[in-house]
Structures are given as C-alpha cells and as structure tokens.
Amino acid sequence: xxxNDFSPPEDAPGGGLLGEVEAAEAALREAAIRSRRGGAPExxxxxEAYFTDVIEADQKIEPRDWMPEAYRRGLIRxxxxxxxxxxxxxxxxxxWISRAPSLKRKAILLAKVQDEAGHGLYLYAAAETxxxxxxxxxxxxxxxxxxxxxxxxYPTLSWADMGAIGWLVDGAAIxxxxxxxxxxxxxxxxxxxxxxxxxSFHQRQGFEILHTLAHGTPAQKxxxxxxxxxxxxxxxxxxxxxxxxxxxxxxxxAWKIKRFSNDxxxxxxxDMCVQQAEILGxxxxxxxxxxxxxxxxxxxxxxxxxxLMRVIKGDGPCNRQRMEHRRAAHADGAWVREAAxxxxxxxxxxxxxxxxx
Amino acid sequence: xxxxxxxxxVREPSPLWEVFVRARRGLxxxxxxxxxxxxxxxxxRNARDVYTRRQEGVSIWVVPASEITASSPDEKDAFFDPAxxxxxxxxxxxxxxxxxxxx
Amino acid sequence: xxxRYDFALRLGDDAxxxxxxxxxxxxxxxxxxxxxxxxxxxxxxxxxxxxLLTYAGELEGAGRDEDALAFLRDDREFRNCLLVELPNGDxxxxxxxxxxxxxxxxPLYTALTECGDERLAAIGAKTRKESAYHLDHSSLWVxxxxxxxxxxxxxxxxxxxxxxPYTQELFAADPAAPVDPAALRADFDAVVxxxxxEATLTRPEAGWAPAGGxxxxxxxxxxxxxxxxxVLHRAHPGxxx
Numbered sequence: 001x002x003x004n005d006f007s008p009p010e011d012a013p014g015g016g017l018l019g020e021v022e023a024a025e026a027a028l029r030e031a032a033i034r035s036r037r038g039g040a041p042e043x044x045x046x047x048e049a050y051f052t053d054v055i056e057a058d059q060k061i062e063p064r065d066w067m068p069e070a071y072r073r074g075l076i077r078x079x080x081x082x083x084x085x086x087x088x089x090x091x092x093x094x095x096w097i098s099r100a101p102s103l104k105r106k107a108i109l110l111a112k113v114q115d116e117a118g119h120g121l122y123l124y125a126a127a128e129t130x131x132x133x134x135x136x137x138x139x140x141x142x143x144x145x146x147x148x149x150x151x152x153x154y155p156t157l158s159w160a161d162m163g164a165i166g167w168l169v170d171g172a173a174i175x176x177x178x179x180x181x182x183x184x185x186x187x188x189x190x191x192x193x194x195x196x197x198x199x200s201f202h203q204r205q206g207f208e209i210l211h212t213l214a215h216g217t218p219a220q221k222x223x224x225x226x227x228x229x230x231x232x233x234x235x236x237x238x239x240x241x242x243x244x245x246x247x248x249x250x251x252x253x254a255w256k257i258k259r260f261s262n263d264x265x266x267x268x269x270x271d272m273c274v275q276q277a278e279i280l281g282x283x284x285x286x287x288x289x290x291x292x293x294x295x296x297x298x299x300x301x302x303x304x305x306x307x308l309m310r311v312i313k314g315d316g317p318c319n320r321q322r323m324e325h326r327r328a329a330h331a332d333g334a335w336v337r338e339a340a341x342x343x344x345x346x347x348x349x350x351x352x353x354x355x356x357x
Numbered sequence: 358x359x360x361x362x363x364x365x366x367v368r369e370p371s372p373l374w375e376v377f378v379r380a381r382r383g384l385x386x387x388x389x390x391x392x393x394x395x396x397x398x399x400x401x402r403n404a405r406d407v408y409t410r411r412q413e414g415v416s417i418w419v420v421p422a423s424e425i426t427a428s429s430p431d432e433k434d435a436f437f438d439p440a441x442x443x444x445x446x447x448x449x450x451x452x453x454x455x456x457x458x459x460x
Numbered sequence: 461x462x463x464r465y466d467f468a469l470r471l472g473d474d475a476x477x478x479x480x481x482x483x484x485x486x487x488x489x490x491x492x493x494x495x496x497x498x499x500x501x502x503x504x505x506x507x508x509x510x511x512l513l514t515y516a517g518e519l520e521g522a523g524r525d526e527d528a529l530a531f532l533r534d535d536r537e538f539r540n541c542l543l544v545e546l547p548n549g550d551x552x553x554x555x556x557x558x559x560x561x562x563x564x565x566x567p568l569y570t571a572l573t574e575c576g577d578e579r580l581a582a583i584g585a586k587t588r589k590e591s592a593y594h595l596d597h598s599s600l601w602v603x604x605x606x607x608x609x610x611x612x613x614x615x616x617x618x619x620x621x622x623x624x625p626y627t628q629e630l631f632a633a634d635p636a637a638p639v640d641p642a643a644l645r646a647d648f649d650a651v652v653x654x655x656x657x658e659a660t661l662t663r664p665e666a667g668w669a670p671a672g673g674x675x676x677x678x679x680x681x682x683x684x685x686x687x688x689x690x691v692l693h694r695a696h697p698g699x700x701x
Contacts, residue, residue: 064427087492094487098480101692101701102527103513106483107506113486114410114499121407121492125391128373134393135370159692159701191390198411209701217699325487333490335615336551337395339608341371344396346607371491392493398600403493406500 017178021196024181028189031059055256060186063129071255072130075185077146078257079127080137082177084148086120087141088322092156093165101159108205109162119195126187142327149173150308151238153316160213160220160227166206167276168228168235175269176239184256207280214281221281228282237303237311239266245305270300373422374400376407378414386418394419462637464577465519466539469529470674471568472512473540476530477682478561479505480689481548490551497597501558504590511583531693535683536676543626545673545682552612552619555601559655560623560648562594564630567647568639575638599655606659617661624664629671 034057047066054061061067090113097113100106124134140146151169156162180192213224240262243249252258260268270289277284286301310316371393377386389408394400400419409417482502489495513526524532543561548554569591572584605616633642656663672678693701 090487090495097483097486098688099692101531101696101699103476103506103510103530105701106479107503107510110483110486110499110503110506114496114503117492117495117499118407118410121392121496122390128391133370212700217696219696220699329488329490332488333494333551335609335611336490336494336605337371339612340395340399340604342612343604343608347396393491394493395604399493399604402497402597402600406496407493410496410500 017174018196020178021181021193024178024189025193025197027058027182028060028186028193031057034059055184058256060189061184062186070251071257074252074255075188075257076127076130076132076137079123079130079188079191080132080140081147081149083120083123083127083137084141084146085152086116086123088148088326089152090116090120091322091325092152092154092318093162095156096159096162099159100162105162105209112205115198119198122191122194126191129187138330142323142330144314144323147312149238150311150316151234152322153311153319154230154234155318157230158223158227160210160223161231163206163208163210163213163224164227164231167210167280168231168273169238170206171272172235172238172269175265175272179259179265182256182259188257207276210282211280224280225282228277229285232285233303233307236266236270236300237305237308239263239269241305241308242302267297270298274298371395374404374419375422375425376400376404377418377420378404378408379416380414382415386416389413391422397421462634463519464580464638465516467637467639468512468516468519468580470539470541472509472516472529473538474544474561474565475505475512476509477538477540477544477685479503479509480685481544481546481557482554484548485554498554501594501597504587504594508583508587508590511586515579515583527693531690535678535686538676538678538682538686539674540678540682541626541629541673542670542679543623543630543673545679545685546623546626547681549619549622550615551601552605552615553623555598555605556616556619556623558594559598559602559652560627560630562591562598563648563651564627564644566591566595566651567644568641571639571644577638580638595651602655602661603659606656606661613660616659620656620661621664625668625670628666628669629673632671632674 048068051061051065051067051071054065061071093109093116094113097106097109100109124137127137128134137146141148151172156165174196177192178196181189181196183189183192210224210227213220215221216224243261243263249258249261253261273284274289289298289300291297292299311319314320372395373391374394374397375391376389378389379386392400392403392407394403397419401417404417404419408414479502482498482505485498485502486495489498509530510526513529517524517526517529543557546553546557548557566588569584569588572580573588575581575584602616602620605612607613608616627648631641631645631648634640635642653663670679
C-alpha cells in the first residue's frame with residue numbers, strides 16, 4: 001500500500017503516473033545499453049570518481065559495484081523502511097477484510113492486501129542485495145529500531161476508510177514512489193517499477209469505493225466524508241517534514257536516490273487531489289485551500305508537523321497496536337519456522353547419507 | 358495462534374533462493390528476484406505465489422543463492438565488506454521482459 | 461432429495477466459509493511468504509463461492525444474487541459442512557482443515573465436470589485445479605509439521621485428532637445429489653492416509669461423528685463468523701457498495 005497506485009478515473013492506462021513508470025522502465029533499459037559501451041573501470045582508477053561518473057551519467061549502480069558506505073547504509077535504511085511500511089500497512093486494510101460489504105469488495109481487498117505483502121518481499125530482497133539479511137531487518141522493525149510510514153498508525157474506523165486509503169494514502173505513496181523508479185540503485189529502481197506496474201489492477205479501487213459511497217445513501221455519504229476528514233492531513237504528512245527541516249534530502253538528491261523535495265511532492269499531490277475531490281463529491285477539510293494564480297498551484301494548510309513527530313516517536317493512535325500485532329504474528333509463527341528448518345535439515349542429512357552410501 | 362512459544366530461538370536464517378521464471382514458451386528463464394524458504398519444495402511454491410500472482414510464468418526455477426558463483430568485471434574485492442561471500446551480491450529484480458522480440 | 465439448488469448452495473457455502481476463515485490469517489501467518497499463500501487460497505475459495513452462489517441464486521429463481529445469499533441469510537440457512545466453520549486454531553489446525561477440505565473438494569470438483577450440468581461442470585473444471593494446489597500446499601506443511609520438531613509434531617497430531625471427526629459429515633450418502641458424496645470417500649482416503657503416514661502421524665480412529673451442517677444445524681462458531689461477515693452489509697439495507 002505504501003507502494004500503491006492511484007489514478008483518477010479519466011486516466012487511461014499508459015498515461016499519467018503509470019505512463020511515468022513505463023517511461024522510467026524505458027530509461028532503465030536505455031541506460032543498460034549505454035553502460036555496455038562504457039565497460040568497467042580501468043585498474044587503478046579512482047573508484048569514488050567512477051561511482052560519481054556513473055551516477056551523473058544517469059546509469060545504475062549495481063550490487064557488486066563499489067559505493068560509498070553512506071550510500072549503502074542510507075539505501076538499506078530507506079528500502080527497509082519502505083518494506084516495513086508495506087508489511088505494517090497490511091494491517092489497517094486487513095482490518096476490514098472480514099467485514100467487506102460485498103463478495104466482490106472482499107476479493108479485491110484481499111488481493112490488494114496480499115499484493116502489499118508481495119511488495120514488502122520484493123523490497124526486502126532489494127535491500128538484501130546491499131549486504132544485510134532480511135531476518136536482521138525484520139528484527140530491527142520488531143525492536144522498534146527502524147520505522148515504517150507513520151500513516152499506518154491511524155485506525156481504520158469505517159468501510160469508507162478503505163476508499164480514503166486508496167485515494168489519499170495510496171495516492172500520496174505513488175506520488176512519492178514514481179520518482180523512485182528512476183533511483184540510481186538498480187535493484188531498488190527495478191523493484192519500484194515492478195511494484196508500481198503491478199498495482200494497475202487495483203488502480204481505481206480506492207477511488208471507486210469512495211465514489212460509490214459519496215453517491216450512495218445519506219449514511220454512506222457521511223461515512224465517505226468522515227473518512228476524508230480523518231485521512232487528509234495525515235496523508236499530507238506522509239511527504240515528511242518541510243524542506244527546511246529535512247535532514248537527509250540534499251545528499252539523497254545528489255546521489256539520485258531522491259529526485260524531488262518533500263514540499264514539491266506534497267504540492268503535486270494537493271494539486272492532483274483538488275479536482276478529484278470535486279468528481280468524488282467530497283470536501284477537502286481545508287477552508288484555506290484556494291488556487292494561487294501567481295504560483296500556478298493551490299495554497300493549502302500545512303499538516304500538523306508536531307503531530308507527525310509525535311506519531312513517528314511512537315505516540316500515534318495505533319503505534320503500539322501495530323507493533324504488538326506484528327510481534328505476535330512473528331512469535332506465534334516461530335514454532336512453524338523451526339519445524340520447517342528442522343525438516344529441511346533432516347532431509348538434507350538423509351540425502352547426504354544416500355549419496356555417500 | 359493462541360499458543361505462544363515465547364522468544365524465538367536463535368537459528369540460521371532461512372536460506373535465500375534466486376528465482377527464475379520462463380514468461381512464455383520460447384523464452385529463456387529470466388531472473389525475477391529472490392525469496393526465503395527452508396527447502397526447495399517450499400521455495401518453488403513460494404516463488405509461484407510471490408512472483409507469478411498474475412500468471413507471469415509457465416515455468417519456475419529456484420536456485421539456492423549460496424550455490425551461485427558469480428563473476429563480475431566491476432568487482433573490487435578490496436573495497437568490499439568483509440562479508441564478501443554473501444549472496445546479496447547477485448543482481449536481483451530483472452523484470453520478466455514483455456517485449457520478447459527486442460531482447 | 462437434493463436438487464441442484466441445494467447442492468450448489470452446499471458447495472458455495474463450504475467455499476465461502478472456508479474463504480472467510482482463511483482470510484482471518486492475513487497479516488498473521490508464520491512467515492510473510494505464507495501470508496501470500498494463504499491469501500491465494502482464500503481468494504480461490506472466495507472465487508469458487510461466488511460462482512456457486514451466483515448459480516444457486518439463478519437455480520432458485522427468487523432473484524437472490526451472491527451477496528443476498530452470503531449476507532442476508534441466518535446461520536440456520538447456511539448449508540456448509542461444520543469442518544470449514546471451525547476456528548482457525550494454530551497453523552497446524554488450519555493446515556489439517558485445509559488438507560481434509562481440499563482432499564474432499566478435489567474429487568468432488570473433478571466429479572462435477574461429468575455430472576451432466578454444464579454450469580457445474582465448468583465450475584468444476586476451473587476449481588479442481590485450484591483444489592489440487594491447496595492439497596499440495598497443505599500436504600507439504602502437514603509433512604513438515606508432523607516430521608519437524610517435537611513441538612510441531614505434538615501440535616500437528618493434536619490438530620489432526622481434533623479436526624478428523626468433522627470429516628465424516630463430508631461423505632454422508634446422498635444418492636440423489638448431482639455427485640453422491642459417499643462416492644468420494646475412497647479418493648479422500650487414498651490421498652490423506654499417505655500424507656499422514658509420511659508425516660509420521662497416527663491415523664485417528666473413526667468414532668464421534670458430528671454433523672448437521674447440511675441441514676443448517678451448526679456449531680456455536682458459525683453465528684459469530686456470520687455476525688462479523690454480515691454486519692456492515694446488513695446495517696445498510698439496499699445500499700450499493
């Protein structure tokens with residue numbers, strides 16, 4: 001879901017954000033062709049300079065390449081937190097699978113949450129190419145030493161939240177992650193392309209849920225607006241602190257891990273949402289939201305960044321619940337994982353005996 | 358799910374497997390990513406669920422990542438981490454190509 | 461006398477309740493890969509349920525669609541076997557339930573393809589492939605848990621003992637049905653016994669044979685399951701979703 005997609009209903013496949021994903025994929029192939037001509041660095045060449053050249057030429061860094069330790073560590077942190085977000089992000093939507101109001105909605109929601117698990121696994125695998133085991137990363141999450149997106153620390157209180165998450169949370173996530181399809185680290189870029197492309201099947205589902213509710217019974221309309229009221233500002237906060245306060249941005253931009261600033265992406269998201277809200281028939285809960293002709297963008301009220309910091313630090317409505325849930329699943333499954341490992345070890349030993357006999 | 362075993366015992370991580378998928382007849386198997394599984398049978402089943410949820414393949418190979426020997430012209434062992442024999446060094450996430458003719 | 465409507469309803473309810481239970485595992489599986497696998501199986505069961513309930517609604521001819529049948533019937537009107545409504549328990553109980561269910565559904569769906577009803581035959585042709593996968597998956601796990609660690613073996617044996625009595629209801633004779641369940645017993649045994657043997661598990665004795673699901677007399681668990689599944693749909697009569 002952190003890796004989720006979104007597109008307004010008039011957006012044909014191949015256009016809009018999905019089109020950007022395809023363009024990123026084409027660029028990746030082109031870069032691969034160019035790099036074959038370039039070849040490997042000559043013996044004795046300055047590897048750091050070579051690394052910088054590769055980045056500046058918009059080519060991809062691959063797992064076996066030399067890379068600055070800070071680049072490696074920063075990427076591990078970012079990819080792992082992205083993966084954790086996918087896994088923890090299954091919980092808020094998973095909360096409604098059992099109560100989905102039609103069998104079709106139940107199937108779509110189940111498939112969507114399943115995709116989030118898949119995306120988490122793609123991302124853990126990408127992180128592993130940087131020299132860390134998935135088990136270590138999972139432990140960092142369980143110990144609270146690595147974070148996940150703070151948005152998942154808010155509760156899903158009504159069915160309309162499935163729509164609001166699709167429209168706003170997934171919408172914000174894809175604005176964030178489409179540029180990552182062009183990230184300088186090859187495995188991450190390829191994972192993001194796969195994540196973004198896979199989501200085309202439920203590209204419209206959140207929007208569709210909200211649209212149906214907003215055009216339904218009075219109770220459904222109230223449900224839809226209530227969800228938008230609760231999810232709007234936390235979604236804006238997903239882009240992180242304002243540019244002035246963001247610590248990692250400058251270096252990430254230079255290394256082409258990050259390609260736009262937090263505030264640029266947040267503005268892009270707001271501008272997208274305004275017209276979509278009109279089509280949906282819901283009101284964005286911001287009395288100061290208005291078009292600024294000079295800036296050619298919407299002015300809007302900033303989210304409460306103090307609240308964001310509190311949620312990141314662990315005091316959101318559901319931080320404890322989400323972590324407890326994840327830890328319980330991990331602990332409850334330990335005997336199963338141990339059994340499978342014991343079975344595999346015994347089988348391997350038996351095969352060895354057969355071979356040597 | 359109700360019973361708890363307490364602290365997970367310290368153990369070796371479940372092995373890493375590299376996954377190769379034949380997207381259609383007439384194509385080679387292509388590396389699509391990796392996953393963890395305790396043995397080959399489970400690795401194969403997991404690969405089906407993780408990497409071919411949308412019928413992306415007609416055939417799957419799983420290979421223990423530890424059994425892969427890699428050569429790379431770019432490799433400079435002196436600059437690598439001490440954990441240089443680890444499997445993560447294998448490039449991962451090659452897309453199964455859609456446009457067969459161009460490959 | 462079991463007509464095609466009752467028969468389709470039984471099969472559809474089996475699949476629907478199984479899907480609802482499997483869906484409860486989402487975000488709780490022992491390994492992330494297994495979360496995806498269980499969701500796949502839940503989606504297969506849900507897909508089968510939708511086809512079967514839609515067809516049941518058409519056969520009934522009273523204008524009920526899949527959602528009317530799923531969300532607006534009370535527990536006494538459900539025709540699923542008791543096996544599927546049992547709580548998930550631990551992973552061993554869930555795998556025991558899945559092994560027995562899929563070892564029953566596979567020959568059943570296979571027989572559907574030759575039952576003389578075109579719609580049921582088409583449904584059987586699609587779903588039997590899925591059942592073969594469910595059987596494969598549950599067999600792999602039952603073997604690993606049975607022949608894994610001391611703890612897993614204890615849990616797996618206990619799960620088999622706990623769930624086994626509920627398998628007998630599956631094969632109650634019904635010669636008038638499009639497929640007589642009694643005819644499936646031999647196939648079931650031929651699949652299940654070797655798996656239990658290879659898992660080094662003890663085959664349970666025949667004995668207590670709980671039943672009643674096919675006539676709407678269920679365990680205490682079903683009413684709770686339905687309360688959760690139906691709550692939203694029922695709270696907004698006539699609404700579109």
